[in-house]
Amino acid sequence: MEKYKFKDIAYTCSIIEYIVRIKFLPRAEVAKLLGKDNIYDIYYGAEVWHCYTYQATASIFSEKANIPYGIYDFVQRSKVKPLNPRALGNIWAKLAIYIAEKEHIDIIDAIYDVFSNSNIEYELENSKDVDLFKDEKYVQSIYKRGYVDSMNKILSY
Template sequence: MKNNNSLFYTCSLIEYVGRNLRQERSFVVSSLGKDFVTRIYKDADVLHCEPIEKIANEIIEMKSLTNGSFDNIASCRYEVPDYWTIGEVYERLIEDICGDNESIDFITETLWNVYNSWISKAISNYNTDFFYQSRQYIYECWKAGEIIQDAG
């Protein structure tokens, strides 16, 4: 499975909501719930026709999501990657974990696991270069359960 547009949109939307609410992405995913995340994934081909701001605001209202204090944008000392860029990082990692399994349930379960793991904090730390690393390196870190240090 490569270039899954529905997954890309879902991950970018999660990033957008998290930034707007100043919430960790794991909070956003957990607050939405697995069924709702699956619904977003299934409907992504329709949802992307509307501005992402509109969809995010509707979701925030519908799910009564609240503001937090996690502001990785304000604390960033470098150029902030946009929400599409970070959505793509998550999309690629989830694709690599899923491999050829294109089951919606498996994809959304993997999404849930990734966002609720250590790697989500690493991807959200814009003061490191982790999110800019190759998809293969990020995947290898996922498999190792930690950030792999360069042996050279």
């Protein structure tokens, strides 16, 4: 984990999580609309962006990427009160580092993968115990299951 700037990865993931909440869109859609170039800009400019509030940075990037408002209210849909965006940002950052190391991919691609995994969205929304998400192994297993589910769908055609 030392070769990665955990603080900057967590910040980037937190900004994406804020965009999910202010734009009322699923994480996968926000990742797609934001694109890897903007994720790159958030990550590599994190030291500068820290001068702004999380909400301000999320607004700046959602406007830059022309992200529209949706009707998906993650907070309302969740069975229990979800963790705040910064706490989830730390969780997603650990998962992104895990993915980057396991798949031997760039950290930007790994962050994009974290937010594109619909299993994570579904599990988080339907969880009755959000504290489970603080366990790295639990989150990794959700990610792996999503990957396996996607591969099974592809192979079944």
